[in-house]
Amino acid sequence: MRKSKNDLLQGTLTLLVLKTLARGPMHGYRITLHIQMVSKDILRVEEGSLYPALHRMEQDGWVSAEWGMSENNRRARYYRMSAKGRKQLAEEEKNWERLTQAVAQVLEFA
Amino acid sequence: MSWIPRLRSLLKRNRLDHDLDDELRSHLEMRIADNRAAGMSPEDARIDAQKRFGNSTLFKEDTRAVDTVGWLDECARDFRFALRMLQRNPGFTAVAVLTLALGIGANTAIFSVVDAILLRPLPYPEPDRLVRIWESSAKHDSPRNVVNPINFLDWRDHSQSFESLAAISGLMTNLSSQGQPIAVQGMQVSPEFFSVLRVAPFLGRTFTSAEAIPGQDRSIILSYELWQRQFGRDRAVVGQKIDVDGRPSEVVGIMPKGFSFPKFRAEVWTPLPLTRSEEWKGGRFLTVVARLKQGVSLSQAQQDMFRVANFTAQARPDNNKNWSANVFPMLEDVTEGVRRPLWVLLASVGFLLLIACANVANLLLMRGTGRLRELAVRSALGAARSRIVRQLFVESLLLSLAGMAAGLFFAHLGLRSLLALVPQNAPLPRSEPIAIDARVLLFTFFAALFTAVVFGLVPALRLSRVDLQNALKQGTLRGGVGGHQSLRRCFVVAEVALALVLSVGAGLMLRSFARLISVDPGFSPEQLLTMHIWTSPARYQDDLKRSQYLDRILAEIRSTPGVQAAGSTHFLPLTEKISGSCFSPADQPAPSPAESPSAQFLIISSGYFQTMRSALLSGRDFDDRDRFNSQPVAIVNHAFVQRFYPGQNVLGKQLRVCWTIEKPVEIVGVAADARQAQLQDVPEPTIFLSNSQAPMYFATLLVRAAGDLGQIARSAEAAVHRVDPDQAVSDIQTMETVFSDSVSSPRFQAVLLLVFAGLAVALAMIGVYGIVSYSVSQRTNEIGIRVALGARSADVVRLVLPEALALAAIALLLGLAGSLALSRAFASLLFEVTPTDPATLVSVCFLVLAVSALAAVLPARRATHIDPMVALRYE
Numbered sequence: 001m002r003k004s005k006n007d008l009l010q011g012t013l014t015l016l017v018l019k020t021l022a023r024g025p026m027h028g029y030r031i032t033l034h035i036q037m038v039s040k041d042i043l044r045v046e047e048g049s050l051y052p053a054l055h056r057m058e059q060d061g062w063v064s065a066e067w068g069m070s071e072n073n074r075r076a077r078y079y080r081m082s083a084k085g086r087k088q089l090a091e092e093e094k095n096w097e098r099l100t101q102a103v104a105q106v107l108e109f110a
Numbered sequence: 111m112s113w114i115p116r117l118r119s120l121l122k123r124n125r126l127d128h129d130l131d132d133e134l135r136s137h138l139e140m141r142i143a144d145n146r147a148a149g150m151s152p153e154d155a156r157i158d159a160q161k162r163f164g165n166s167t168l169f170k171e172d173t174r175a176v177d178t179v180g181w182l183d184e185c186a187r188d189f190r191f192a193l194r195m196l197q198r199n200p201g202f203t204a205v206a207v208l209t210l211a212l213g214i215g216a217n218t219a220i221f222s223v224v225d226a227i228l229l230r231p232l233p234y235p236e237p238d239r240l241v242r243i244w245e246s247s248a249k250h251d252s253p254r255n256v257v258n259p260i261n262f263l264d265w266r267d268h269s270q271s272f273e274s275l276a277a278i279s280g281l282m283t284n285l286s287s288q289g290q291p292i293a294v295q296g297m298q299v300s301p302e303f304f305s306v307l308r309v310a311p312f313l314g315r316t317f318t319s320a321e322a323i324p325g326q327d328r329s330i331i332l333s334y335e336l337w338q339r340q341f342g343r344d345r346a347v348v349g350q351k352i353d354v355d356g357r358p359s360e361v362v363g364i365m366p367k368g369f370s371f372p373k374f375r376a377e378v379w380t381p382l383p384l385t386r387s388e389e390w391k392g393g394r395f396l397t398v399v400a401r402l403k404q405g406v407s408l409s410q411a412q413q414d415m416f417r418v419a420n421f422t423a424q425a426r427p428d429n430n431k432n433w434s435a436n437v438f439p440m441l442e443d444v445t446e447g448v449r450r451p452l453w454v455l456l457a458s459v460g461f462l463l464l465i466a467c468a469n470v471a472n473l474l475l476m477r478g479t480g481r482l483r484e485l486a487v488r489s490a491l492g493a494a495r496s497r498i499v500r501q502l503f504v505e506s507l508l509l510s511l512a513g514m515a516a517g518l519f520f521a522h523l524g525l526r527s528l529l530a531l532v533p534q535n536a537p538l539p540r541s542e543p544i545a546i547d548a549r550v551l552l553f554t555f556f557a558a559l560f561t562a563v564v565f566g567l568v569p570a571l572r573l574s575r576v577d578l579q580n581a582l583k584q585g586t587l588r589g590g591v592g593g594h595q596s597l598r599r600c601f602v603v604a605e606v607a608l609a610l611v612l613s614v615g616a617g618l619m620l621r622s623f624a625r626l627i628s629v630d631p632g633f634s635p636e637q638l639l640t641m642h643i644w645t646s647p648a649r650y651q652d653d654l655k656r657s658q659y660l661d662r663i664l665a666e667i668r669s670t671p672g673v674q675a676a677g678s679t680h681f682l683p684l685t686e687k688i689s690g691s692c693f694s695p696a697d698q699p700a701p702s703p704a705e706s707p708s709a710q711f712l713i714i715s716s717g718y719f720q721t722m723r724s725a726l727l728s729g730r731d732f733d734d735r736d737r738f739n740s741q742p743v744a745i746v747n748h749a750f751v752q753r754f755y756p757g758q759n760v761l762g763k764q765l766r767v768c769w770t771i772e773k774p775v776e777i778v779g780v781a782a783d784a785r786q787a788q789l790q791d792v793p794e795p796t797i798f799l800s801n802s803q804a805p806m807y808f809a810t811l812l813v814r815a816a817g818d819l820g821q822i823a824r825s826a827e828a829a830v831h832r833v834d835p836d837q838a839v840s841d842i843q844t845m846e847t848v849f850s851d852s853v854s855s856p857r858f859q860a861v862l863l864l865v866f867a868g869l870a871v872a873l874a875m876i877g878v879y880g881i882v883s884y885s886v887s888q889r890t891n892e893i894g895i896r897v898a899l900g901a902r903s904a905d906v907v908r909l910v911l912p913e914a915l916a917l918a919a920i921a922l923l924l925g926l927a928g929s930l931a932l933s934r935a936f937a938s939l940l941f942e943v944t945p946t947d948p949a950t951l952v953s954v955c956f957l958v959l960a961v962s963a964l965a966a967v968l969p970a971r972r973a974t975h976i977d978p979m980v981a982l983r984y985e
Binding site for chain 1: 129130132133134136137139140141143162163
């Protein structure tokens with residue numbers, strides 16, 4: 001299995017996608033829009049990272065995918081978070097908090 | 111990492127690819143639609159959407175790598191790449207594959223023999239519980255002596271370790287169902303035989319205990335093969351009466367196809383009637399097989415048998431004093447004589463495979479140095495070391511798999527010629543077919559895997575440790591080569607050392623075999639014909655009639671044109687058959703049989719010595735005076751006189767011979783010694799008795815004749831049929847064939863070892879050649895200068911030879927040490943040659959040294975022919 005060179009970024013993307021999917025099933029394009037919108041254009045998810053991440057999460061059983069129709073009647077692949085994914089989200093949120101706290105502490109100290 | 115969905119996704123890869131395309135297209139379209147809604151032109155909307163995706167192929171690859179088992183995928187890629195690399199170097203590939211194929215093929219062929227004979231369980235249910243039990247005598251130094259019938263009955267009644275025991279005696283039978291009589295080998299067996307083996311008949315039944323009672327034993331069981339050949343698989347044969355040895359016997363059963371018992375080539379089974387009657391008291395002739403009770407160990411059974419043997423020794427001390435009983439696992443027992451030679455052969459081919467591996471490893475290293483740049487570039491581009499090792503290893507694996515495929519072909523051919531070396535009518539320890547089957551294939555596969563690891567891993571690890579900087583900077587082949595060269599030297603030393611060990615083995619076997627066949631057998635096997643007859647007991651039960659019967663046959667044969675002499679013996683020399691009997695001087699009170707001296711005996715006709723061209727040293731041959739009722743006479747051999755009457759005149763002395771004759775026999779002649787059981791056995795003291803006075807039921811006729819022996823054989827058979835048209839004649843062969851078959855197993859070993867050693871030396875020579883060629887090519891510059899300055903070719907040879915000779919010398923020392931270490935395993939296979947035979951060691955060392963020097967001189971000489979100008983410009 002190929003590991004991404006930047007585990008931090010990878011992990012962050014997973015966290016963002018999971019958090020987004022916590023709102024309900026969504027297709028890939030919608031996920032990018034949502035993250036971009038909520039982060040007020042600061043975070044832009046590259047398609048080149050999003051789809052490998054989505055498929056990896058699917059293989060790991062955090063999300064499941066099925067074909068459906070989008071709001072404007074296009075065929076799209078919808079991702080839905082599973083129970084396992086929910087657990088993973090909680091885990092990653094905790095990690096993220098620890099990380100940001102640690103970074104904040106370093107910044108304050110310095 | 112969850113494997114199952116990934117594996118599943120690998121299987122439905124096509125559909126997934128499709129899904130992915132759809133998903134991305136839908137994404138793209140939604141983006142375009144939004145872009146359009148935001149006011150972009152259709153063209154700009156599309157370009158913007160696509161730009162966001164970047165390199166879509168790479169990105170699809172990435173996504174897919176997540177879905178499929180990336181690892182497997184990469185391996186497949188490695189394989190494709192390796193295939194391309196091998197195709198690009200057809201010469202290298204051919205040499206490597208051929209070398210491996212020889213090694214793997216030879217191993218497969220020998221392993222299929224070892225597996226079929228030594229490893230595979232016997233073809234009966236729960237074969238681990240089968241044992242064979244022999245009598246043993248400290249006095250005769252025989253741990254496996256055939257068994258006395260009354261002792262067998264005692265064993266059966268008093269032992270506690272066995273479910274059942276069965277006794278076996280070999281026999282020949284004359285079947286004459288319709289027309290031509292045929293002689294068939296068979297076994298007389300006690301009724302328990304089939305239940306000990308747990309084999310049910312194909313048709314009918316096996317013997318009942320009632321059939322073991324003398325007089326009620328007129329039943330016969332046929333082999334499937336005989337039933338097919340002689341009775342056309344007619345089911346109605348069961349229950350019918352057929353003529354067996356002149357008496358009608360009922361066919362009670364047919365055994366299943368392929369049923370056999372080791373070391374007996376039986377096609378019929380008849381009941382063996384055993385009683386405790388006096389006449390059985392003396393002789394020992396039974397083979398005993400038994401099945402251990404569930405949970406009884408071999409040593410418990412052995413203890414049990416010691417106890418029972420103690421009982422029989424006390425019950426009948428005359429015959430059993432100093433005799434005991436030995437229990438052996440059946441598989442071990444039947445493979446007793448062949449186990450060591452086969453293991454030695456397997457070890458030898460194992461060495462051969464190691465040499466092949468070393469050779470290919472060297473080739474890989476040599477080629478690897480040429481690939482340093484490629485490897486350096488790859489690792490500069492970010493390939494991990496493990497990735498490069500895997501890449502190189504996959505190439506090795508591919509080579510060894512190709513070697514395996516070609517090796518299986520070699521093994522198929524080799525096995526055929528191997529089995530052709532085994533005499534047709536040798537009683538093999540196992541009669542199951544020897545073939546390349548699933549078990550052997552599995553072995554071959556693992557052998558190939560093993561070779562890939564041995565020859566592939568070391569070079570792969572070594573080559574992957576490239577000094578990047580150097581390899582890229584220099585741009586020549588020089589980078590990192592020095593280290594590989596010393597590794598290659600180690601491989602070459604190992605090769606030459608192993609080749610030496612094999613050559614020493616082959617040399618010893620060859621010398622031993624030469625010694626063996628130059629043994630004077632004490633008779634002359636040329637122009638001598640042998641054939642076997644078995645006299646039907648029913649028609650020749652009367653001793654007088656039977657004694658005259660053989661005389662009449664011999665007289666008829668002697669009158670045949672072309673026949674110079676004819677005679678008979680009950681056991682043909684060099685067929686591993688001997689019979690023994692106790693005896694005592696008639697002028698002293700008779701000791702008990704167990705305390706009497708014993709000698710071998712042979713029942714022969716008059717004219718035996720003349721026919722065999724064996725010398726009579728003194729006295730006379732048997733002749734017409736020695737009739738059934740006249741004074742019993744005997745001839746003894748030189749060894750007998752030496753052992754029991756050294757320096758005395760034995761003519762006229764009287765002996766009591768336990769075998770068969772009540773009246774004492776008078777010694778009338780002394781014969782020269784001849785080899786009996788096998789060529790390597792020194793002649794034992796032997797008493798010859800006349801068939802006219804102690805008639806046997808069977809005999810081997812010997813016919814010495816001039817001209818075509820095939821023609822003589824037909825006339826002799828016709829002569830036998832003129833005396834009795836129902837007399838079957840079997841095993842017609844020349845004494846030269848008998849002689850040659852008798853040494854077939856040492857010949858088998860010698861030939862195989864010689865072939866292996868030859869291959870080993872050839873491979874080692876290639877190894878030496880390769881390494882010297884390489885150092886010569888490295889020194890082309892230097893050699894060019896030397897030649898330009900006037901060095902002659904001898905000088906140049908002197909320049910490179912020391913390296914090769916130093917390697918060879920180290921290898922010789924290691925090889926000699928190896929040979930000495932292995933000599934003990936070898937000793938028992940040799941005849942009149944010690945495993946440290948100096949002549950063999952010296953000549954093999956010399957040979958290996960000479961071959962190494964030759965392999966070194968060739969590239970050195972070639973170097974001297976290089977044009978100095980070219981050499982100087984080199985690089």
